[in-house]
Amino acid sequence: MSTIEMPAPDRSIIERRGEIIAALAEAAGEENVISDPAETLAYECDALAAYRCPPLAVVLPHTTQQVANIMKTCSRLGVPVIPRGSGTSLSGGALPTADAVVLGVSRLNRILETNYDNRFIRVQSGMTNLSVSDAVSAEDFFYAPDPSSQLACAIAGNVAMNSGGAHCLKYGVTTNNLLGVTMVTTAGEIVEVGGPWCDPAGYDLLGVICGSEGQFGIVTEAVLRILKKPEGARPILLGFNSSEVAGACVADVIKAGVLPVAMEFMDGPAIIACENFAQAGYPTDVDALLIIEVEGSDSEIDEQLAKIKKIAKQHKPEVMRESESAVQSDLIWKGRKAAFGAMGQISDYMCMDGTIPTSQLPFVLGRMSEMAKSYGLAVANVFHAGDGNLHPLILFDANKPGDQEKCEALGYDILKLCVEVGGCLTGEHGVGIEKRDLMDCQYTEADMEMQMRVKDVFDPAWILNPAKVFPMETSHSRRTHNQPEKAA
Amino acid sequence: MAKLETATDEAMLAEQVRQAFKTRTSLEIMGGGTKLTFGRPVEAENQLSVGGLSGITLYEPAALTIVAKTGTTLKEINETLAAECQQLPFEPANYAGLLGSKGEPTIGGTIACGISGPRRIQAGAARDSLIGVRFVTGEGEVVKNGGRVMKNVTGYDLVKLMCGSHGTLGVLTELSFKVLPNPETTAVLLLTGLSDEAAINALSAALTSSYDVTGAAHTSRGLDGEPVTMVRIQGFRKSVKYRSEKLREVLAQFGPADIETSARTKAGWKWVRDVEGFAKEKGAVWRISCKPTDGPKIVADLQSLDISNVLYDWGGGLIWLAVPEAGDCGASEIRRAVSNHGGYATLVRASVETRRKIPVFHPQAPALEKISRDLRQKFDPAGILNPGRMAPAEALELEES
Numbered sequence: 001m002s003t004i005e006m007p008a009p010d011r012s013i014i015e016r017r018g019e020i021i022a023a024l025a026e027a028a029g030e031e032n033v034i035s036d037p038a039e040t041l042a043y044e045c046d047a048l049a050a051y052r053c054p055p056l057a058v059v060l061p062h063t064t065q066q067v068a069n070i071m072k073t074c075s076r077l078g079v080p081v082i083p084r085g086s087g088t089s090l091s092g093g094a095l096p097t098a099d100a101v102v103l104g105v106s107r108l109n110r111i112l113e114t115n116y117d118n119r120f121i122r123v124q125s126g127m128t129n130l131s132v133s134d135a136v137s138a139e140d141f142f143y144a145p146d147p148s149s150q151l152a153c154a155i156a157g158n159v160a161m162n163s164g165g166a167h168c169l170k171y172g173v174t175t176n177n178l179l180g181v182t183m184v185t186t187a188g189e190i191v192e193v194g195g196p197w198c199d200p201a202g203y204d205l206l207g208v209i210c211g212s213e214g215q216f217g218i219v220t221e222a223v224l225r226i227l228k229k230p231e232g233a234r235p236i237l238l239g240f241n242s243s244e245v246a247g248a249c250v251a252d253v254i255k256a257g258v259l260p261v262a263m264e265f266m267d268g269p270a271i272i273a274c275e276n277f278a279q280a281g282y283p284t285d286v287d288a289l290l291i292i293e294v295e296g297s298d299s300e301i302d303e304q305l306a307k308i309k310k311i312a313k314q315h316k317p318e319v320m321r322e323s324e325s326a327v328q329s330d331l332i333w334k335g336r337k338a339a340f341g342a343m344g345q346i347s348d349y350m351c352m353d354g355t356i357p358t359s360q361l362p363f364v365l366g367r368m369s370e371m372a373k374s375y376g377l378a379v380a381n382v383f384h385a386g387d388g389n390l391h392p393l394i395l396f397d398a399n400k401p402g403d404q405e406k407c408e409a410l411g412y413d414i415l416k417l418c419v420e421v422g423g424c425l426t427g428e429h430g431v432g433i434e435k436r437d438l439m440d441c442q443y444t445e446a447d448m449e450m451q452m453r454v455k456d457v458f459d460p461a462w463i464l465n466p467a468k469v470f471p472m473e474t475s476h477s478r479r480t481h482n483q484p485e486k487a488a
Numbered sequence: 489m490a491k492l493e494t495a496t497d498e499a500m501l502a503e504q505v506r507q508a509f510k511t512r513t514s515l516e517i518m519g520g521g522t523k524l525t526f527g528r529p530v531e532a533e534n535q536l537s538v539g540g541l542s543g544i545t546l547y548e549p550a551a552l553t554i555v556a557k558t559g560t561t562l563k564e565i566n567e568t569l570a571a572e573c574q575q576l577p578f579e580p581a582n583y584a585g586l587l588g589s590k591g592e593p594t595i596g597g598t599i600a601c602g603i604s605g606p607r608r609i610q611a612g613a614a615r616d617s618l619i620g621v622r623f624v625t626g627e628g629e630v631v632k633n634g635g636r637v638m639k640n641v642t643g644y645d646l647v648k649l650m651c652g653s654h655g656t657l658g659v660l661t662e663l664s665f666k667v668l669p670n671p672e673t674t675a676v677l678l679l680t681g682l683s684d685e686a687a688i689n690a691l692s693a694a695l696t697s698s699y700d701v702t703g704a705a706h707t708s709r710g711l712d713g714e715p716v717t718m719v720r721i722q723g724f725r726k727s728v729k730y731r732s733e734k735l736r737e738v739l740a741q742f743g744p745a746d747i748e749t750s751a752r753t754k755a756g757w758k759w760v761r762d763v764e765g766f767a768k769e770k771g772a773v774w775r776i777s778c779k780p781t782d783g784p785k786i787v788a789d790l791q792s793l794d795i796s797n798v799l800y801d802w803g804g805g806l807i808w809l810a811v812p813e814a815g816d817c818g819a820s821e822i823r824r825a826v827s828n829h830g831g832y833a834t835l836v837r838a839s840v841e842t843r844r845k846i847p848v849f850h851p852q853a854p855a856l857e858k859i860s861r862d863l864r865q866k867f868d869p870a871g872i873l874n875p876g877r878m879a880p881a882e883a884l885e886l887e888e889s
Binding site for chain 2: 118140176296444456
């Protein structure tokens with residue numbers, strides 16, 4: 001049983017299924033339309049797999065022009081469109097409804113231009129995050145944002161959710177590395193926003209498009225900043241007897257003027273799960289583990305790690321171990337990047353994504369474990385400590401009646417706690433459906449009204465990914481009034 | 489133009505805007521008053537000062553976060569951060585000299601104009617450091633977006649939309665920033681006598697190296713009148729020494745580089761940041777954003793213009809041009825050249841008459857113009873905030889309500 005509601009599908013649309021599929025075939029080519037229910041089932045959910053619904057149809061265009069034709073068609077027919085990259089969203093960003101067409105960009109997967117002198121690459125948005133880095137790797141360049149799902153996730157989804165990653169403490173998230181997009185509007189017009197230069201011409205439309213969760217348009221191409229790889233990188237493992245001490249160590253490192261590329265935190269349950277999974281060499285008898293990575297030449301790395309070790313020693317670590325080889329470094333990261341998969345082998349879990357001011361870390365960790373106890377659930381923590389982006393994994397048993405509801409209730413309480421201490425509901429996964437009904441904890445009616453007015457500009461009829469991001473009641477009049485023919 | 493009583497807090501400011509909305513009275517928004525001539529001339533009945541909303545409301549060095557009210561001077565913010573050996577990542581400029589104005593720039597004005605300095609190429613623009621805003625809409629509603637944490641994707645990113653909107657989408661009241669540690673030391677590699685093209689190639693070589701360059705600029709007329717090319721490296725002492733020597737090898741193909749580590753380097757980058765070389769220059773000043781390697785090509789295309797000064801920053805991706813204040817100040821030729829290569833040209837300094845006559849901001853594709861116009865209509869339905877600043881006021885149609 002799921003607890004997050006989706007709007008009832010519009011029967012008048014479902015009744016026109018045949019007409020809609022024929023129109024899509026005309027717009028994008030018959031071979032690019034999937035309508036067999038056995039095949040549309042593959043698009044019924046994303047990585048928030050507790051919520052599923054097969055769409056009316058799926059269309060997988062090969063060109064931006066086909067995307068434009070599809071948007072014109074769907075606008076004309078009043079059919080909701082659910083944009084989809086690779087379907088790795090953890091917040092239900094690509095969850096369909098039964099009256100909607102899923103528009104997937106997976107076949108838009110070509111590199112269009114690579115320009116090393118000016119440090120950018122122009123790609124179609126269906127390319128995976130990692131394949132962008134791979135494409136420039138021979139020249140020793142890379143694309144910085146590195147979400148854990150980077151092997152599978154598409155640039156389109158990264159732009160929609162403004163994805164982050166472990167290395168964003170130094171390099172920023174998607175929005176800081178995105179220079180331009182080609183976007184198809186809901187009216188089917190193709191627009192270029194930004195480009196391989198630094199300043200916008202007028203309003204920073206690119207800035208508001210990035211992170212709009214597929215609600216403003218279909219991004220078919222992206223211009224991305226690529227960077228030369230550092231000469232080298234080396235992580236150090238620090239084990240502590242308490243999360244508080246580990247948190248204090250993070251604060252002192254930052255205060256000392258060292259800016260590592262990554263500072264990752266794991267608590268006891270997460271350490272054990274990751275170690276069992278990846279044999280990364282993590283100490284399993286500590287309560288908190290920090291992975292701190294620095295970059296540069298060997299001597300530069302030595303200089304930075306010496307400063308970090310000096311600070312860490314003041315906090316009396318149980319374990320302090322520098323990686324001694326590239327193999328060891330890879331293992332250390334393999335363990336961290338496999339964290340979600342490793343936990344999945346042990347238990348069903350839900351992954352939260354709130355951010356808190358780093359100064360609140362000890363309080364929040366303590367309060368979270370009290371809250372989990374009162375629900376009778378366990379929480380494992382894996383997160384980006386440098387920027388306060390928490391990923392509490394709430395463990396539950398999907399086969400046990402009521403457990404998922406309990407888990408969601410605890411998740412909501414944790415996210416509310418993040419907002420109460422001055423943080424936010426989501427640091428990098430997006431609101432989607434998952435945090436949609438919590439938006440009013442963080443934002444007032446007036447705050448949300450201004451956001452929805454921006455959607456009104458880009459998508460006057462609210463046909464793009466409509467039942468996401470804003471609480472159902474808050475967006476209700478727009479989702480219905482703007483489509484008078486559907487008003488019930 | 490009448491001056492309204494200076495608001496002492498956000499609620500009072502919101503009330504002033506609400507009244508102005510009710511009575512359809514247009515407002516010119518004023519912070520420190522140093523950039524009032526940046527943009528088209530504002531055609532407003534009253535002036536709304538935000539100078540009374542001043543002060544740092546939160547500063548947590550260990551969280552790399554600072555929050556300040558809009559009227560806080562850049563000077564106060566810089567000094568507060570410096571006391572903890574920290575800084576604003578985007579190296580905000582002071583255009584008072586360039587624009588011939590007096591006073592101290594405020595943080596609100598800097599963000600409203602979206603001004604980023606030389607470090608933009610490495611640490612991001614003003615919009616990248618800005619992590620939260622509070623603002624008053626054209627209807628007098630107080631709205632917040634983002635917050636005080638550096639990773640936040642909750643709802644749409646209106647923070648970036650507000651940055652660089654020149655007060656036409658709302659009156660900023662409070663801003664949150666991510667900050668960075670001050671570098672322990674700075675070194676600058678200096679090459680002299682290079683042509684524009686060779687200089688930009690040298691800067692590209694530096695920027696595409698692994699050595700983490702935080703500044704890359706070139707002028708055909710440095711302090712002693714000769715072309716100077718500058719590459720800045722910052723960080724811990726040993727690392728800076730190592731990287732500057734490595735970079736000297738990378739740049740050897742362009743000529744021998746001097747490595748300067750004295751306090752003079754600071755003055756040199758301030759000269760670039762604040763465009764000081766153009767302050768005493770007469771005439772109009774353009775700012776062009778383009779692909780770095782197109783920089784010299786665009787300038788070469790403009791030989792007929794009688795350009796009196798050129799400064800390249802951002803590795804060539806930002807060009808400052810001084811041209812005579814005559815005719816259209818080269819607008820049609822400059823915009824044609826820029827459009828041929830890709831990028832935008834903004835007229836930063838010119839007389840009131842010229843700025844009224846020529847679009848100050850680069851004309852956009854009709855679809856984007858429409859989106860921008862519609863956004864303004866949603867944020868400021870009566871068009872009372874800085875009318876005319878970014879687009880002629882008459883282009884704004886008041887929707888029937």
